[in-house]
Amino acid sequence: MNSKDALPQPSHFLLSAPPVPWGAREVLLGVLAAGLGILALNGGVLAINHLAHFSFRDHSNALMLFVIAQDAILFGAAAGFSVVRSRGGWSLLGLRRFNVRLGCGLSIALLFASYAVRACYAFAALALGAQLQSQSIVPRLDVSGVGFALTFFAAAIVAPIVEEIFFRGFVYAGLRARWGVAGALLLSAVFFTALHFTLDLFVPIFILGVFLAWVYEKTGSLYPGILLHASNNAIALVTLWAIRATGVAPL
Numbered sequence: 001m002n003s004k005d006a007l008p009q010p011s012h013f014l015l016s017a018p019p020v021p022w023g024a025r026e027v028l029l030g031v032l033a034a035g036l037g038i039l040a041l042n043g044g045v046l047a048i049n050h051l052a053h054f055s056f057r058d059h060s061n062a063l064m065l066f067v068i069a070q071d072a073i074l075f076g077a078a079a080g081f082s083v084v085r086s087r088g089g090w091s092l093l094g095l096r097r098f099n100v101r102l103g104c105g106l107s108i109a110l111l112f113a114s115y116a117v118r119a120c121y122a123f124a125a126l127a128l129g130a131q132l133q134s135q136s137i138v139p140r141l142d143v144s145g146v147g148f149a150l151t152f153f154a155a156a157i158v159a160p161i162v163e164e165i166f167f168r169g170f171v172y173a174g175l176r177a178r179w180g181v182a183g184a185l186l187l188s189a190v191f192f193t194a195l196h197f198t199l200d201l202f203v204p205i206f207i208l209g210v211f212l213a214w215v216y217e218k219t220g221s222l223y224p225g226i227l228l229h230a231s232n233n234a235i236a237l238v239t240l241w242a243i244r245a246t247g248v249a250p251l
Contacts, residue, residue: 016218016220017172017173017176017216017217017220018220019176020082020086020092020173020177021086021088021092022081022082022085022086023174023175023177023178024174024175024178026081026082026085026174027081027170027171027175029081030077030081030082030166030170030171030174031077031171031191033080033081034073034077034078034166037073037076037077038070038073041069041070041073045066060141060147060150060151061147061150063141064150064154064155065154067154067155067159068154068158071154071158071159071163072162074162074163074165074166075162075165078093078166078169078170078171079093081170082169082170082174092169093165093169093170093173093222094164094165094168094169094216094220094221094222095221095223096220096221096222098219098220098221098223098224099219102218102224103215103219103221103224104224106215106218106219106224106228107215107224107225107227107228107231110211110214110215110228111228111231111232113211114204114207114208114211114228114232117203117204117207117208118204121203141155141237141240143237143240143241144241144244148241151237152234152237155233155237156230156233156234156237157230159233160226160229160230161226161230163195163229164212164216164225164226164229167188167191167192167195167209167213168188168212168216168225169216171188171191172184172185172188172217173216175187175188184213185210185213185214186210188209188213189206189207189209189210189213190206192205192206192208192209192212193205193206193209208232211228212225213225
């Protein structure tokens with residue numbers, strides 16, 4: 001077999017998420033394992049706060065290390081109940097080649113669509129007299145100097161990769177066979193929203209979760225969703241930096 005035969009040609013790119021060897025049972029076990037791991041992590045943080053009189057909430061760099069540790073738990077749960085359990089390759093989790101034109105086109109279009117949804121939601125909320133609050137973690141983010149580098153690495157690189165692997169490559173793909181595309185889209189988006197839970201932003205985060213799962217369904221690869229997710233987070237961080245630098249609306 002020559003090198004050309006070893007790699008799929010553009011016409012052979014998957015145009016939908018392929019079936020996987022795990023199902024709803026493994027997804028439930030993986031979600032429970034991740035939840036217990038995150039609870040244990042939070043318990044450890046509370047113990048450190050109490051014994052060392054050190055508040056992770058007030059120290060941005062420590063907070064970012066917490067986020068990275070949380071992502072490590074998600075990654076371990078996804079890998080353990082999918083590729084390790086089935087003894088398959090990482091392509092089973094969606095880390096495979098994709099049609100660049102289709103994938104990038106969908107990512108860009110849905111990035112704009114997600115911001116349009118967010119804007120419409122904000123206008124509707126304001127029209128109804130509601131006061132929207134950002135996620136509780138946002139005011140504690142460090143977006144200056146070395147701290148910004150760590151924040152960007154954790155939020156715009158590590159988090160998009162790990163969360164796409166867990167919520168789309170593992171959860172969505174595992175639920176798809178039993179619940180169908182629509183059911184898996186909605187359920188995976190609910191799990192995704194729960195991790196970022198904030199009542200004020202429930203709808204925009206949920207819609208973003210649906211978009212990300214739909215990109216995976218249409219391209220058969222996680223990479224376009226990672227691009228969309230990373231771009232969304234990077235834009236949010238740069239916007240936060242600009243707001244604080246100009247003093248327009250400090251958080």
